[in-house]
Amino acid sequence: xxxxxxxxxxxxxxxxxxxxxxxxxxxxxxxxxxxxxxxxxxxxxxxxxxxxxxxxxxxxxxxxxxxxxxxxxxxxxxxxxxxxxxxxxxxxxxxxxxxxxxxxxxxxxxxxxxxxxxxxxxxxxxxxxxxxxxxxxxxxxxxxxxxxxxxxxxxxxxxxxxxxxxxxxxxxxxxxxxxxxxxxxxxxxxxxxxxxxxxxxxxxxxxxxxxxxxxxxxxxxxxxxxxxxxxxxxxxxxxxxxxxxxxxxxxxxxxxxxxxxxxxxxxxxxxxxxxxxxxxxxxxxxxxxxxxxxxxxxxxxxxxxxxxxxxxxxxxxxxxxxxxxxxxxxxxxxxxxxxxxxxxxxxxxxxxxxxxxxxxxxxxxxxxxxxxxxxxxxxxxxxxxxxxxxxxxxxxxxxxxxxxxxxxx
Amino acid sequence: xxxxxxxxxxxxxxxxxxxxxxxxxxxxxxxxxxxxxxxxxxxxxxxxxxxxxxxxxxxxxxxxxxxxxxxxxxxxxxxxxxxxxxxxxxxxxxxxxxxxxxxxxxxxxxxxxxxxxxxxxxxxxxxxxxxxxxxxxxxxxxxxxxxxxxxxxxxxxxxxxxxxxxxxxxxxxxxxxxxxxxxxxxxxxxxxxxxxxxxxxxxxxxxxxxxxxxxxxxxxxxxxxx
Numbered sequence: 001x002x003x004x005x006x007x008x009x010x011x012x013x014x015x016x017x018x019x020x021x022x023x024x025x026x027x028x029x030x031x032x033x034x035x036x037x038x039x040x041x042x043x044x045x046x047x048x049x050x051x052x053x054x055x056x057x058x059x060x061x062x063x064x065x066x067x068x069x070x071x072x073x074x075x076x077x078x079x080x081x082x083x084x085x086x087x088x089x090x091x092x093x094x095x096x097x098x099x100x101x102x103x104x105x106x107x108x109x110x111x112x113x114x115x116x117x118x119x120x121x122x123x124x125x126x127x128x129x130x131x132x133x134x135x136x137x138x139x140x141x142x143x144x145x146x147x148x149x150x151x152x153x154x155x156x157x158x159x160x161x162x163x164x165x166x167x168x169x170x171x172x173x174x175x176x177x178x179x180x181x182x183x184x185x186x187x188x189x190x191x192x193x194x195x196x197x198x199x200x201x202x203x204x205x206x207x208x209x210x211x212x213x214x215x216x217x218x219x220x221x222x223x224x225x226x227x228x229x230x231x232x233x234x235x236x237x238x239x240x241x242x243x244x245x246x247x248x249x250x251x252x253x254x255x256x257x258x259x260x261x262x263x264x265x266x267x268x269x270x271x272x273x274x275x276x277x278x279x280x281x282x283x284x285x286x287x288x289x290x291x292x293x294x295x296x297x298x299x300x301x302x303x304x305x306x307x308x309x310x311x312x313x314x315x316x317x318x319x320x321x322x323x324x325x326x327x328x329x330x331x332x333x334x335x336x337x338x339x340x341x342x343x344x345x346x347x348x349x350x351x352x353x354x355x356x357x358x359x360x361x362x363x364x365x366x367x368x369x370x371x372x373x374x375x376x377x378x379x380x381x382x383x384x385x386x387x388x389x390x391x392x393x394x395x396x397x398x399x400x401x402x403x404x405x406x407x408x409x
Numbered sequence: 410x411x412x413x414x415x416x417x418x419x420x421x422x423x424x425x426x427x428x429x430x431x432x433x434x435x436x437x438x439x440x441x442x443x444x445x446x447x448x449x450x451x452x453x454x455x456x457x458x459x460x461x462x463x464x465x466x467x468x469x470x471x472x473x474x475x476x477x478x479x480x481x482x483x484x485x486x487x488x489x490x491x492x493x494x495x496x497x498x499x500x501x502x503x504x505x506x507x508x509x510x511x512x513x514x515x516x517x518x519x520x521x522x523x524x525x526x527x528x529x530x531x532x533x534x535x536x537x538x539x540x541x542x543x544x545x546x547x548x549x550x551x552x553x554x555x556x557x558x559x560x561x562x563x564x565x566x567x568x569x570x571x572x573x574x575x576x577x578x579x580x581x582x583x584x585x586x587x588x589x590x591x592x593x594x595x596x597x598x599x600x601x602x603x604x605x606x607x608x609x610x611x612x613x614x615x616x617x618x619x620x621x622x623x624x625x626x627x628x629x630x631x632x633x634x635x
Contacts, residue, residue: 012507319503322464323564324492324520326485402464406503 010340021341024305027298028345028385029352031291032378036353038287039374041360042280044367049276058269059236060138062109063088063096063229063246067265069275085263087226090214092253093132096229099249102242104234107134108214110227114185116163116210118171126167127209128184130217130227138232141211144168146178146193154213161189165207168194184210187220243268295381298345299389306338306393317397318405330398331391338390339383346382350375410473411571411603412438412461417470417480419456419626430456431467432626438572443598444605445614448623455576457623458607462495462574463487475571492521496565498575502557504549510560511536511545517568535563539593555586562593566602573597575606579613591616 022029065085070078093108100106110130116123133151135141141148141162149160161182168177177191189212198206218225233242243266250264310317317330357368419431430453438444448454459465460472463479466487472480479490491497496517504513514532523531536545539559549557558578565573575594579587595616598604606617614620615634622629 315503316505319505320516320520321488322462322491322497323517324488324568326488326520328485329520403459406464406499 007336007340010337010344020305021344024301025298025341025345025348027294027296027301028342028382029298029349031294031298032346032349032382033353033356034287034294035291035378036350036374037356037360038283039371040354040357040368041366042283043369043371043374044357044361046276046280047369048367049273059233059239061231061233061239061243061246061266061268063231063250064265064267065226065228067267067271069267069271070265073275073278081263081265085265086254087224088229088264090218090227092250093227093229095253096231096246096249100231100242100245102233102238102245103231105134105137105230105232107138107230108132108227109135109230110214110217110221110225112217112221116167116171116182116184118180118182121171123167123170123208125208126164126184128217128221129209129211130214130221131211132214135211135230138230140198142196144194144196145176146191148193149211149213154215157215157219158213159187159189159216160192160213162193162195162211163191164195164209164211165197166205167208167210184212185220239268295385299342299385302338302342302345302386303389303393305341306334306390307396309337310334310393310397313397314400314405314408317400318402318408321400321402322406327398331394334394334397335387335390338393339386342382342386342390343379346378349382350378353378410437411440411442411475412436413471413473414461415471417457417460417467417472419453419460419465420468429626431460433470434623434626434628436621436628436631438603438605440571441598441601441603442605443594443603443616443618445617445620446605446607446623447609447611447614447620448629449609452623453626454607454623456626458574458576458605461572461605462497463490488520492517493568494571496568496570496573498558498561498565498573498578500577500580502549502554502561502581504557504560504564506549509546509548510541510552510563513549513560514564514567517564521568531567532563535567536560538566539563553586554582555589558582558586558590559593562590562597566597572603572605575604577608578606579608579610587613 065088066078066081068078070081090108093106097106108131112128112130113125114128116126131139133149133154136143136148143162144165146162148162149158153160161184163171163177171177171182172180177194180191181188182191183189195207195211200206214227218227229246231242231246233239247262247266251262254263256263320330354370360366361368414434414436417431417434418429421428421430432453434457446454446457456465460467463474463482464487466482467480470480471478474490475494477490479487482490505516508516511529511532514536515528518528518531533542533545536542539562541556541559541563544552544556544560549560552560562578565575578594579590582590591613594604594606604617606613608614617634619631619633621631
């Protein structure tokens with residue numbers, strides 16, 4: 001009964017003074033809102049990263065000269081590697097091919113960016129992917145039409161190209177591209193195939209590329225480029241074994257002594273996920289900091305408003321005491337009121353937070369998920385904010401002298 | 410004996426000065442008495458009422474209420490005594506503005522831990538006895554001054570207290586309404602209740618059966634009239 005009474009008083013105060021209540025609860029609203037919005041968005045990206053990055057080609061890893069992600073996670077190690085590591089050449093790929101028993105395919109890869117044009121049409125900033133002929137088995141590149149290039153074409157550095165969906169549809173709208181002579185940069189290439197629409201990743205098109213043979217790539221873009229080696233483990237369970245075998249083979253190839261560090265980098269999708277986890281952890285830490293400040297400020301404001309409320313209702317408190325209210329009755333009444341107000345702030349914050357997350361995911365490519373634990377956390381935290389910051393005003397009310405309170409004007 | 414007060418003092422310290430608001434009062438009140446306490450302002454009658462109402466404890470002396478010594482009880486024990494033994498009627502009515510008449514009347518029962526259905530039944534009963542059955546769902550601002558004081562009287566009676574303490578109950582009412590309220594008190598007295606009323610108006614004191622005059626914190630006179 002007294003619980004409902006306290007809740008009623010809080011709800012009535014809310015209705016009668018919407019603006020004041022809103023300002024009172026702003027801290028709580030901002031706090032829970034940020035938790036909900038950020039958690040929803042991070043959760044969305046998280047499940048995306050884990051499903052897409054890990055799911056697709058998760059048994060493929062790269063051997064690269066340097067791991068660019070290290071620039072984010074460990075800058076010193078990155079700079080050291082930049083100075084130390086030798087470039088990886090086609091010869092290394094050939095050497096590795098029969099040294100990794102757990103791998104089903106080993107291929108070479110290099111990447112540039114250029115303009116691709118056909119007659120008067122052109123598309124800028126297209127990824128030029130140089131590949132050895134195994135690439136259809138390693139990359140996600142299902143053909144829409146035509147064919148992939150052959151080993152012979154690669155060995156002879158033939159100027160042939162397989163187009164990504166966007167390049168194909170922009171340069172050849174409604175036309176057959178096969179056999180057409182396009183230009184990549186200033187060199188002429190013959191179109192021999194096109195890859196299906198691969199959709200988007202986090203708003204980035206996955207269709208803005210052209211495949212050309214790796215030897216052709218090196219001829220056009222310079223043979224001193226360091227290439228990457230793509231290794232596909234025969235099975236996901238053999239991934240770690242394949243990584244170990246590749247590491248050992250590369251160390252032998254580079255003549256490293258047992259104590260020396262690897263002078264190359266292995267990049268797995270697990271690396272990518274752990275990098276993402278590092279980033280999201282630091283976002284969470286920053287979030288906890290911001291939210292704590294918002295909630296403490298919100299709690300202090302709530303306490304202030306409750307103190308004003310106690311003063312305004314001194315006479316009412318005196319009356320209740322005269323009629324037989326014990327201290328615990330008064331404490332209870334004001335704590336229920338503070339907790340109710342605080343929880344209302346929490347609920348508003350949750351609703352606004354989800355709205356913000358939903359709006360962001362509509363106007364941007366970021367996905368979002370509703371994490372039930374974040375709702376529970378928001379409600380529990382605001383509950384305790386009300387409890388903690390309501391205690392002082394409530395005990396102040398309970399300890400009023402009934403004679404003084406009754407005659408307070 | 411319902412009330413027995415002996416040698417009761419209330420001393421306030423203001424700086425180094427000691428003020429005896431109540432300077433030693435001995436008094437006995439029987440069940441079903443109807444008593445007026447009169448006196449000029451500063452005579453200590455308000456302080457004495459607070460002591461009788463267990464809102465305050467005396468600095469010295471004893472107070473037996475209904476056979477129980479109540480001058481040394483804790484705050485919560487005093488709250489329980491106020492809840493069970495005393496019904497307050499105030500000059501300014503002191504109703505909760507946002508609660509209905511019935512909810513106001515139920516308030517002491519809530520603190521007495523009475524279950525909801527019995528609270529409702531007893532609130533209806535006392536509202537009927539003060540003639541406000543049809544106003545039970547109204548809020549104070551929808552009631553006249555006289556009706557508000559009737560609600561307050563109903564609230565004072567709902568716990569069937571040993572004494573009803575009324576502090577200038579007609580002070581905020583016009584004289585015609587004041588007469589109505591006083592005849593209601595008459596009725597309550599005749600029903601067997603004990604009433605102690607503070608007033609400074611002689612014609613109000615005339616309704617009672619015993620007039621106690623205070624001066625400088627002491628009893629100046631104690632006259633039975635009926």
